[in-house]
Each structure stands twice: as structure tokens, then as C-alpha cells.
Amino acid sequence: MNIMVTEKILIVDDEETLCEVLKLNLENEGYDVDIAFSAEQALTLDLREYSLILLDIMMGEISGIKMAKMLKADIKTSHIPIIFCTAKDTEDDMIMGLNLGADDYIMKPYTVRNVIARVKSVLRRTSGSKPVNASAEKPEILQIEGLQLDLEFKRCLVDGAEIKLTKKEFELLAYLISHRGKICSREQILAKVWSNEVVVLDRTIDVNITRLRTKIGKYGSYIVTRSGFGYGFSY
């Protein structure tokens, strides 16, 4: 047996009995299984630690579809494979057409055997794709509402959509956000973001601020100017 961390699976479904049956069977296969009876409940968990999410499309207030969108829009969870569970009469095309990045989907009523097979299949496909210490890792993600900065992958999501930031823009934004609530002088910004590489004018910052503001859309107004002092990221 190789050294491996147990794969954690989350089941999100409002049918309690079904959940229990699946949980038992999956645990029997060696997986670590958690259950959430609603999307709301699921969202209270630290979803990063799951290797796979089994998601019922038809649920209460937040539908499975909405939840899937949220998962895919959140940089911390967007890589987690999702298997949709759908009622039998749901149109095939609908699911696929949703373009939600579902890795698989299963029709109800499904057999336990079938579910396990799908789970294994998906996990086999995506094995090695999760962070090494998913649950213990320092996130390295800055997030302000719908504005997300992945400091490792150097990318920025605005309400779920990736925004291309240049290196300087990215570093500038990261600097401001990580000093949220403080006004940073141009000197400080130059020192940290521009390092001591080359000598650039103060005004360079201003221009980059402008570019940043437009790129991050509605969050642009979070970058505030304090005349005579510098810039900051507001609460």
C-alpha cells in the first residue's frame, strides 16, 4: 500500500436516507465521507479539503446548479470535481449545456454500485490534481467579496471571471489588499512593488492604479485615493 491521504468526499443531497446509504458504501471503499443536507449547510464547511463533491441538482433554496456555479467561481474550490445527481427525466443536454465543468453526472434512481464506479472513475482521472496538503496548506489567496487573488497561480477572479492582470498590476493590488485599511504612501509602494530595481516616477503608480481600477470593475472603487498621502484598499 502506498502512502496516501484518504480522499474526502462530500455528499450534498436533501434525501437523508440516500445520503446515509451512499456514505456507508463509500466509506466501505475507503473514502472519508461528509454529508450536507443543503447547499447552505455545505457552504459552512471548508470545501477545499474535499477531493470530490457529489451534488444533487434539485434541492432547496440554493439549487445544486447555483452551488456548482459558486464552487467553480471560487478560486479555492474551482478545481474540485463535481458529480451531479439528477432526476431521471432531466434532459441530458441541460446538464452538459450548463457548462459547469461537471466531471460527470448520474441519473436517479442510481445504484450504489454505479455511484461508486463513477466516483472512482472521476478520482482516477483527477488524481494528483489536488494540492499536496490541501487541508493543511496556507491558502495564499486574498479575497474581498467577489474579488479573489491567487498569489500562487498569480491570477485574479472578479465575480468568478478571470481577469488578466499584468505582473505589476497584480503585485500592486496584492500589496494594497494585504495592507487593507491603511493608506500606503507612494514611497512605500515603490519600495515594495517596484523594489529597488529601477528608478521610476511616482506617477507610474498613479497610472497603474488607474489601469487596475478599470480592470477590476466594480471593485475599482475599493482602491481609494487620499490626496497628498497615497492609496489604500478600503473596507
Add this chain to the structure above:
Amino acid sequence: MNIMVTEKILIVDDEETLCEVLKLNLENEGYDVDIAFSAEQALTLDLREYSLILLDIMMGEISGIKMAKMLKADIKTSHIPIIFCTAKDTEDDMIMGLNLGADDYIMKPYTVRNVIARVKSVLRRTSGSKPVNASAEKPEILQIEGLQLDLEFKRCLVDGAEIKLTKKEFELLAYLISHRGKICSREQILAKVWSNEVVVLDRTIDVNITRLRTKIGKYGSYIVTRSGFGYGFSY
């Protein structure tokens, strides 16, 4: 009798009686036999441990053909010989034309004696071709969907087809994949992949990235460039 691990054989067929008969007879010959009544069920097993798979072509949802393709496409199982069982009227050419790497095939209705003979024959041909500790071995395989990197055999499969990667290409890809989700600076890449052997230019990485991208086909776009930062393997 020499020291040998019992050879495990998997029968995948939906005719229960037939399976049992075969199982009894093969066990009588000293083999260890498991049965799966469908491809789905078979896929829940750890297939690596089998020395041979007897596969019925005509089955339920996942046909035997599809399953064989999956087996051959998965680097963990691609070495396992498969004997196809076909209905009598199946065209010979069809089987061979499938180019599935079947090691043999048998027409139904077949005699038990016949099956055993084929099994022995195939196992004789392929003996020594399986991993030493097939079931206990640490896989050491990186897999992203249809892209598979066998770190031990130093080979790469793209959707089941072997792709020849040079040493540097292989190591570079392995490095990127094992740091999936992070952007690796050229410095980091040089340090790890090029070690401190020789001094090479940054641009060497770029060129190897390009070569890699074209070689791994559609997965090439998984290798992302973050201008000014470096390269990374995306989710």
C-alpha cells in the same frame, strides 16, 4: 514448484453461470479468480493486481470494447493482457480491426478446456511483464485527465497513446504537474529541473515549454504562461 505469486484473473461477463463455471475451472488450475458482472463493477476493482482479464465484448452500459479502451488507455492497467470473448457471429476482422491490443480472443460458445488453454498460453507469453508487486506498489503516476506521467517507467501517455518525451521534457512536465496550481518562476524551474549541473539560459526553459506543449497535444494549453512570473500547470 518454484516460488511464485498466484496469478490473478478477472472475468468480466454478465452471464453469471458461465462466470461461475469458468471461475471453478480456472481455480482448479491454480489461478485466483474474481468476477465482475459488468464493466462498471469491474472498474470498482483495483485492476492493477490482475495478470489477465477475460472480457466479454457484449455487455451493458459500458461495453467490453469501451472497457478495453479504458484499460489500454490507463497507464496503470495498459500492460494487462486481455482475452476477448465474442459471440460466434462476430466478425473476425472487427476484433482485430479495433486495434485494442487484445492478446487473444475466443468465440462463444467455447469449451472450458479451450479457455484454459488460451489463458495459459497468454500468461506464458506475457509472464514477467507485470509489475513486481503489482498490488502493493506505489503508483508514482501523475494523471490529469487523459494525460498520464509514469514517473517510474518514465513514460507519458496522452489519451492512451504513448508520447515520446525527452528527459528534460519529462522532468519539466513532471515538475509543473506536481506543482499544479502554482506559477513556477524560471529560477525555480532551473533549480529543480536543470539542477545546478550546467548553467543554461532562461530561454532554454521557454523552448522546452514550447516543445512540450506541442507534444502533449490538447493538454498543451494546460501549461500556462504568466508573463513576468513564469509557467504553471492549470486546473
Add this chain to the structure above:
DNA sequence: CGGATTTGTAACAATTATGAAACATTTATG
């Protein structure tokens, strides 16, 4: 208010990074 100062913005210029291809060199292999 009104001039001085600071900041926003757009356009431009300069620089740098990257991809692709071709070429050169080194290394493996028989």
C-alpha cells in the same frame, strides 16, 4: 472663489517577454 497642487486619464514610446523556427552543440548509442 481662485490659484496651486494633486490626481486621473489617454496617448504614446520604450522596453521587455514570449513563441516559433532555425541552427549549433553536446550527448547517447550502436
Add this chain to the structure above:
DNA sequence: CATAAATGTTTCATAATTGTTACAAATCCG
């Protein structure tokens, strides 16, 4: 040794980034 394969380098074209400037707009402060 000869050949092929692998690897590194150079070059060119292009794309992307970054910095500067000029001017408009906003802000500051008497």
C-alpha cells in the same frame, strides 16, 4: 567512429508590459 537523438543557443517577429508625458479634472487651502 558515425549517426541519431537530445539539448542548448540564437535570431526574428510579435505581443505584452511598462514607463513617460501632456493635459484634463479634481482637490486643497488661503
